[in-house]
Amino acid sequence: MGTTGSGDERAGGLVDDRALLGRTSTAERVADILRTRIAEGFFPPGTRLSEDGIGGALGVSRNTLREAFRLLTRERLLVHELNRGVFVRVPAVDDVVDIYRTRRLVECAVVHDLGEPPFALDGLVRAVGEGERDARKGDWTGVSTANIHFHRELVALAGSDRTDELMRGVLAELRLVFHLVDDARALHKPYLRRNREILDALQAGERTRAEQLLVAYLDDSREQLVRVYTQVFEGGREAGTG
Structure with missing residues (x-):
């Protein structure tokens, strides 16, 4: 069930969303972009989210991206697996x-x-x-x-x-x-x-x-x-x- 491969190849599509960040790249805005992409089916359940790929596509720092990941984890959209990374959650x-x-x-x-x-x-x-x-x-x-x-x-x-x-x-x-x-x-x-x-x-x-x-x-x-x-x-x- 779900896609377990890396999301590197999908991160490139986020380049088009960089303009949505405006002049200040906040974690809330990054989270909003990723939330929308998840809702549109761009990142399926089980997809591993690459910090380098997504951070590079959106032009944001690693710390900003990690905070966005934490926000979406609290919303039950993402899950952090120890020593494996951050994945799009598979609901029960x-x-x-x-x-x-x-x-x-x-x-x-x-x-x-x-x-x-x-x-x-x-x-x-x-x-x-x-x-x-x-x-x-x-x-x-x-x-x-x-x-x-x-x-x-x-x-x-x-x-x-x-x-x-x-x-x-x-x-x-x-x-x-x-x-x-x-x-x-x-x-x-x-x-x-x-x-x-x-x-x-x-x-x-x-x-x-x-x-x-x-x-x-x-x-x-x-x-x-x-x-x-x-x-x-x-x-x-x-x-x-x-």
């Missing part, structure tokens, strides 16, 4: 359950408290369009990314930097789970329609219906993902003892 089944508990608390509360329509839905419209376009191309990794974008934009409707920050970490951790599931098409296809239904309800100003759709969506998604992810872990244990 219990993590999946807790991720969905957090999502249900936050996402449903955001929709419940939206107030009166119309709502600022441009980000949701783009995310739904991205997912449907990628599905037509058979790009299920892209569909997974669009799904993360959809829920990130949904939470952004609260207009809260704190909530956005919380959910960036939660959704990045969720992406690690998605990456370990083999059949991405089966996992994500049913929720393309359900994303569209939630968007349609919000566009119609039907906040209560959107909340009901979201509750059912998250409960069904949690049940499906826990079932599939449990099979992944059981398969991994069997492979290790075979």
Whole structure:
């Protein structure tokens, strides 16, 4: 399960992100870049992160990078293994359950408290369009990314930097789970329609219906993902003892 090789070859793609650091290269900004890259699937679970490769790509010091690693370790996105280095974490089944508990608390509360329509839905419209376009191309990794974008934009409707920050970490951790599931098409296809239904309800100003759709969506998604992810872990244990 997961990629265990070095992330040196992936670090080169971070050169494009150097401009995001601005004039001051802080650990928080580095952590934000790496968190986003993890959420986009750029660094899969089990990937070893090279200090030299990533530090060189972003143009930051070793100390700054190590502090960024520590921040992301506290967010359960990375893990430090003694004498081996820093790796992108492989979540456990219990993590999946807790991720969905957090999502249900936050996402449903955001929709419940939206107030009166119309709502600022441009980000949701783009995310739904991205997912449907990628599905037509058979790009299920892209569909997974669009799904993360959809829920990130949904939470952004609260207009809260704190909530956005919380959910960036939660959704990045969720992406690690998605990456370990083999059949991405089966996992994500049913929720393309359900994303569209939630968007349609919000566009119609039907906040209560959107909340009901979201509750059912998250409960069904949690049940499906826990079932599939449990099979992944059981398969991994069997492979290790075979």
